[in-house]
Amino acid sequence: MTFADDTTLTRAGLPPQGRGRVLVLACGALAREIKALTRLNGWDHIDLACLPAILHNRPERIAPALRKAILRHRPNYDTILIGYGDCGTGGAIDALCAEFGIERLPGPHCYAFFSGTAAFEADGEVTSFFLTDFLARQFDAFVTEPLGLDRHPELRDAYFGNYETLVYLAQTDDDALTARAEAAARSLGLAFERRFTGYGDLADALASA
């Protein structure tokens, strides 16, 4: 079975697939990683559904979209795990989890739980701009186009002038993807650093689902 492509995961999301009793309702940006982990570990009890990853750029829309999805899918599952961190929602996802009695992934965002939440918080890298595998692949859809840098490259420093380094948190070893992330760093005028994180805390969170 072919898996949804990145553009679909960015713009449309993914309906539930499988016949598990646990639904992971996640950001489209995590779809491949969650799928890889469930396949690798034989977690057949876990189904995956994704909201469009581009909601990342409009965090105020995430919790309302999750609410709709929870209400739609809840009758079909024993439990739901929210595959988001706080993701810039200012506690709105936590409030939703409390309301429905469900859990979400640990930490403020995917950069943190890929890095290991504790390690990420300790680092406190305020001048680093992060990419994951998904964001490296979808850099134009998430950064270049919405910020208008394709049409107005002169705006680059208004957005990124205070950043120093683009840190690529790599979930996989992929030379082509590393090259894309490095090109992204160059296009933003930032130093480049690659850190292999694997799936970080994501595996533990799914294992306990």
Next chain:
Amino acid sequence: MADEDDDIILSELSDEELVEQMMDDLYDGLKDEILEGVNILLERGWTPYRVLTESLVAGMTIVGRDFRDGILFVPEVLLAANAMKGGMGVLRPLLVETDAPRMGKMVIGTVKGDIHDIGKNLVGMMMEGAGFEVVDLGINNPVEKYLDALVAEKADILGMSALLTTTMPYMKTVIDTMKAQGIRDDYIVLVGGAPLNEEFGRSIGADAYCRDAAVAVETAKEFIQRRHNQVNA
């Protein structure tokens, strides 16, 4: 449309037409045209304050309104702001020399742990355009830096900005420190940033949450007016 615009000779327009055209040019982020328009109006004897308010601030207010209504997006606002900044560069030294109204003084900065400054810069520029003196502390400001600047600058207003939900709670740290030092009520405290809302502003003890630059200006004016009324009562 662009071809039509190319044919317009700014210096041949009447004052009214020129101001209208400058507002269009500001909307389109045309910095060179704004600079030219500002210089023409000055040459025609307009006061710097009049140029500022009737062309740049008026134009930027339209940009802000259309951003709020979802007609314009961040890139377009930044281009417009950059054009206004160009005009301000010409006007700023002239405003100091002339008797432009002085509304009050604001210390503004992005909070500790946060390096995002687009919104803060827009607020600073619009406040300046409205006649406020603005001391910009930049990004990643610890509480001491805010408090030192408030005292050193004899400011009326503290403006704090944050883009991250992880950094916005630091605003409360600053306000709590002001309370502990007994200086909270000496200043008007305005807060803003994408993840904030009115409830958050109230809960941390700010005087107001400002959802955008135009609201920040109006709110600041209102609070300064109230202060004057209290002093004069």
